[in-house]
Amino acid sequence: MTTIANSGFTQSQLDQINGTSSSSSTQANLTSAEEIQNRFLKLLTTQIQAQDPLNPMDNSQMTSQMSQISMVSGLEKLNATLQSMMDSQASSQSMAATNVLGKKVLAAGNDINLQQSSAAGMLKLAGPADKISVDITDSSGNIVRSLSLPAAGSAGMVSYTWDGKDKNGNLLADGSYSVNVTASSSGTAVTATPLQGYLVSAVAFDTGKPQLLLSSGQRVSMSDVQLITE
Structure with missing residues (x-):
């Protein structure tokens, strides 16, 4: 008063x-x-x-x-x-x-799905990097393949593909795998976040703010969505 x-x-x-x-x-x-x-x-x-x-x-x-x-x-x-x-x-x-319900969005996630011996993923860099690596692991946590990606001159998203083969050139079975991404610039670590496409199955409002329920089972806010693909 x-x-x-x-x-x-x-x-x-x-x-x-x-x-x-x-x-x-x-x-x-x-x-x-x-x-x-x-x-x-x-x-x-x-x-x-x-x-x-x-x-x-x-x-x-x-x-x-x-x-x-x-x-x-x-x-x-x-x-x-x-x-x-x-x-x-x-x-x-x-x-x-609500408008993205039923659509596919790009959000943080370390899973990658191998279908018909082919898989694709993306990662987001916090800055330029001269060394970018993607380690693909199976359900037991074993590294089955390591990918070296071209240098990136600026921050942003980088895409990559996997042919479904292990480090010995053997074709692996279709299914779900995990990825671990690392990046550096002149020996200094650069934050790299793996991204994956998910279907928005529902929208929740129980926290006071809208959250998207993805096909992977995770919840993300609209600010966590990097791209709406379809």
């Missing part, structure tokens, strides 16, 4: 502005800056009409009090505007999440 300092008003008048009474233990809480402003202006008008012409009230203090009221009122309006913007953004996010 905003309290108005003494600027020539009587204690009774100040109590009315501040929402308190010196003769009672009951405190009336003001609900908004507008109510404070209305009371202040009403009492100010009364004070001006009744003031002694030979001893007028201090204009500088009056200006200071009015500035305080304007600041509180402005903050309330700013808060209301920000809340409206947040509500609008949340509504837009919910609509965007």
